[in-house]
Amino acid sequence: MLREQAERQTAPLYVCPCCLNPVRGSVFTVANLPWSTFPLSGVECPVTKLEVAFCSVCGHYFQPDIDNNKLEFIYRHIYAESPWMAGDYASEIYRRPFMELFQRQPGAGPDAALLEIGCGDPEHLRPFARMGYRCFGIDPSPMASSPDLGEKISIIKGYLEESTFNQPVDVIILRSCLEHLGKLSSILRRCHSLLKPGGLIYLQVPNNGFTLTHRPPLFASHEHLHYFTRQSLGCLLSRNGFEPVEDNGDAEPSLISCWAKGPDWTAKNAFFWERENLIESQLHTFLAEWSRPVFYGYGMAFNWLLAKIDLRKYDFLIADDTSTFHGKTAPGTAVAVLPLSKCRTEEPGRAVLICASVMYHNQMLAKVRNQLPQTPVFGITSEGIVPLWEKK
């Protein structure tokens, strides 16, 4: 028992790709698993081990180590004989519930653009073309080309991540595709940026929650990198800026859902990047204008700012009124934290940074004014650097 615990503690740390919960080690390893899930005639089937990790927070199972060479072999050589790729295989159990949910949503209007990622046989796009959509399909498989598709259907052969496709679309579809993809968040962010405002994304993935209720001895295969539950899929989509519209619940073999493009988190992040650049350019200006100014009030953003600015270049002193910090090194620097009183004249330096946050130390500004009466004090805020004193 103790040995097991010790092994567990030294197992590698992974991150759940859906909810970002840390996951320690794999939950099971299959020693010998064939690379194909169907009989083959033209190619020998390798047999290797498969590791699967589990997130206890959202119920997601996933392959923690992805072998791209193995996947390349499976898709290039084994999938050439796949029954799943051919025509309308299993259209009743897979395609029909998807189309029912799809058609319950209002259409996107005449000539709306639709992209199916991992479309496989371009024939799969024909029902959408008949509904009036201008269809784009992207897929690396040899099936993803056909000479006579009509002007409503265009096929891009390859992977979305590697393509320069940037046509804004109204609808994106991923059917039996997401569970095969390694970088879930990056593909969903790409989808988010391709969708027009109000655009919709439709997903269909195997429902591992449903699979597990049938108590199979094994549910994993080499080409499925992800095993979604309704919860893990929800975490993934909402974390990447999508809002739920409709889904088929938890009791079917497939999770089928529709999501609307929501707030653009990357734009929100850009806001902070802009502030960061603004703050650095303002530091230059204020340091040129004032002798030994005090910059105050960034609290938790302390480490971030210290990493951003070159302290040696600016010759900063770092001060705090918390006595247990005095003499210790500020994170990411070689600079020791000083008491405020020391910053007056004893120490050389062009400017003083105060570590404390305005949120918790509202008396701090008064202390700074008291200890450093001749010094201009600037606040570091989300609006950039602003003066915190009355000009005389």
Ligand SMILES: [Zn+2]
């Ligand atoms: Zn998770």
